[in-house]
Amino acid sequence: MTTLELPLVGPAGEPIDLARTIDSHGFSDLDPMRLDAEASRLELTVSAGTSQGRARKSSPPRRIRISPGQGRTAQLEILGPRIGARARTHVVTAARHVLRLDQDLSGFYAATAVDPDLAWVASGAGRMLQSPTAFEDVVKTVCTTNCSWGATRRMVGALVSQLGTPALGGDGPSTNAFPTAGSMANAPERFYRDEVRAGYRGVYLIELARRVAEGEVDLEALATASPADLSDDELERTLIELPGVGPYAAAHIMMTMGRNSRLILDSWTRPTYAKLMGRSKPVADATIQRRFRRYGDQAGLAFWLFLTRDWVQD
Numbered sequence: 001m002t003t004l005e006l007p008l009v010g011p012a013g014e015p016i017d018l019a020r021t022i023d024s025h026g027f028s029d030l031d032p033m034r035l036d037a038e039a040s041r042l043e044l045t046v047s048a049g050t051s052q053g054r055a056r057k058s059s060p061p062r063r064i065r066i067s068p069g070q071g072r073t074a075q076l077e078i079l080g081p082r083i084g085a086r087a088r089t090h091v092v093t094a095a096r097h098v099l100r101l102d103q104d105l106s107g108f109y110a111a112t113a114v115d116p117d118l119a120w121v122a123s124g125a126g127r128m129l130q131s132p133t134a135f136e137d138v139v140k141t142v143c144t145t146n147c148s149w150g151a152t153r154r155m156v157g158a159l160v161s162q163l164g165t166p167a168l169g170g171d172g173p174s175t176n177a178f179p180t181a182g183s184m185a186n187a188p189e190r191f192y193r194d195e196v197r198a199g200y201r202g203v204y205l206i207e208l209a210r211r212v213a214e215g216e217v218d219l220e221a222l223a224t225a226s227p228a229d230l231s232d233d234e235l236e237r238t239l240i241e242l243p244g245v246g247p248y249a250a251a252h253i254m255m256t257m258g259r260n261s262r263l264i265l266d267s268w269t270r271p272t273y274a275k276l277m278g279r280s281k282p283v284a285d286a287t288i289q290r291r292f293r294r295y296g297d298q299a300g301l302a303f304w305l306f307l308t309r310d311w312v313q314d
Contacts, residue, residue, distance in 0.1 A: 001169070002078040002088065005069050006095060008124075012106035017124030018074050020312045021099055022066065024128045025304070027140055027256075030153060031160040031174045032167075033131075037312075041067040044098065045167040045177045046132045048083070049090035059087050061177035063169035064095060074099070079169025100127040103258060108298045115294075120314070121305050128301070130256045134223035135212055136178040137256040142201055142208065142244040144252070151197075158196040163187060184209035204244030217242065223257040232261045232297065251300065260301035263289055272307050 008016040019040040022028055028035040032045040043066075048059035062078055069075035076095050078088065096102065109122040131137045143155045157174060163183045164176030185206060192202030211217045222235060230238075232254070239250040251262035263269075265285050274283045288303070295302040 001080070002083050004076045004078070004088075004092060006066075006074040006076050006092075006099070006101065008072045008074055008101075010106065011102060011104040014104075014106045014109055014122075015072065015124035016099075016101065016127060017312075018066075018068055018099075020125040021127040022129055023312055024125075024308070025255075026144075026149065027131065027137070028129055029149075030140055030156045032164065032170075032176060032178060034175075039067065041065060042129075043175070044132070045164075045170065045175055046091055046094035046098070047177070048087040048168075059090075061165055061167040062087070062091055063167045063171075063175055064091060066095060066099070081168060094132050098130060098132060100130060100258065103127055108295070108301065111295060111298070112302070115302075117306055118302060120309065123314075125305055126301060128255055128258070128260075128304075130258075131178065133178070134219040134253075134257060135181055138208065138219055138239075138242065138245070138253055139178075139184070139205065141249045141252045141256070142204060143198070145201070145244065145246070145249055147199075155196050155198050155201070159184065162191075162195060181209045181212035185213045201244055207243040211242075227259070227297070232259055235259060236262065255300060255304070259297075260304075261297040261299055263292065263300045263303045269303070269307055273303075276307065 008018055010016055022040065022042040023035060023037050027033065028042060034043040043063065045061050045063050048062045062083065063080060065077040065079060067075050076092065078091055083091065105126050108126060112118040112121050131140070139159070140156055143152045159179055160176050161173035163179035166176050170176065189202060189206065192198045192205060196202065198205060212219060222230070222238060225235070235254060236250050239245050239253050240247065245253065248264065248266050251264045254262055255264065265288070270282060273288055274281070277283060289299070292299040292303045
């Protein structure tokens with residue numbers, strides 16, 4: 001096992017709350033991630049890049065553990081056998097990506113300072129955990145649509161355990177790497193029907209994976225495009241064109257991509273907002289959107305933090 005430290009300081013010197021980052025939304029509860037909220041510890045599986053030499057090939061994925069370190073640091077443990085320098089650099093980059101350590105939230109913190117309901121976030125909240133790839137986040141989001149959380153966990157668990165590559169340092173099929181687009185596209189429809197039990201989502205997942213595998217859509221490029229190159233409106237339209245993605249799913253995917261202008265309005269967020277506001281009846285979407293409009297391109301993030309403050313104890 002290799003142990004390293006990751007500084008928990010944002011680009012503008014702002015603090016980063018590790019506990020609120022790794023428990024920022026439900027994907028930390030889906031394979032191959034494994035969250036121990038009480039210990040503020042997250043395990044996941046990441047790519048280790050490609051090996052050097054004439055015959056370049058993918059290195060086996062690695063299981064990693066992220067937990068609180070000394071001072072303003074996180075401890076990164078690369079589980080399994082000793083890792084080479086090239087692969088170690090790739091793994092560290094992946095860990096930083098998952099935690100969004102390079103995201104500058106200083107402007108957002110300044111805006112929340114005058115909002116009594118959100119002034120608390122400046123202590124380091126607001127970084128939304130993302131998967132190692134945008135493809136993983138999109139697939140997981142499709143698996144959340146119109147079903148219980150238990151069904152989502154079952155679907156994602158089947159994909160990981162049966163189509164994913166075993167990880168060095170892993171402890172079973174649930175710690176496999178998330179499957180590639182190619183492996184998902186090549187799986188027969190009966191696999192999605194009988195093993196994943198994805199229902200109507202099965203054909204969507206196959207078609208989504210096929211488009212990514214064949215290069216018709218580049219989700220990783222969408223995730224890294226700047227708002228200047230690809231506006232939020234354009235990104236939303238592009239995502240809604242994907243199989244199984246509607247307005248709710250697009251808003252959630254955008255959040256995992258660091259685009260926080262859309263509010264995630266669904267069967268959990270709407271009643272939760274009403275309850276927090278002391279309302280016995282539903283609150284109109286337009287009213288909710290008006291409350292957070294002041295935050296501009298971070299309105300969705302402000303809304304999400306308003307809803308989830310009690311997820312992590314101060």
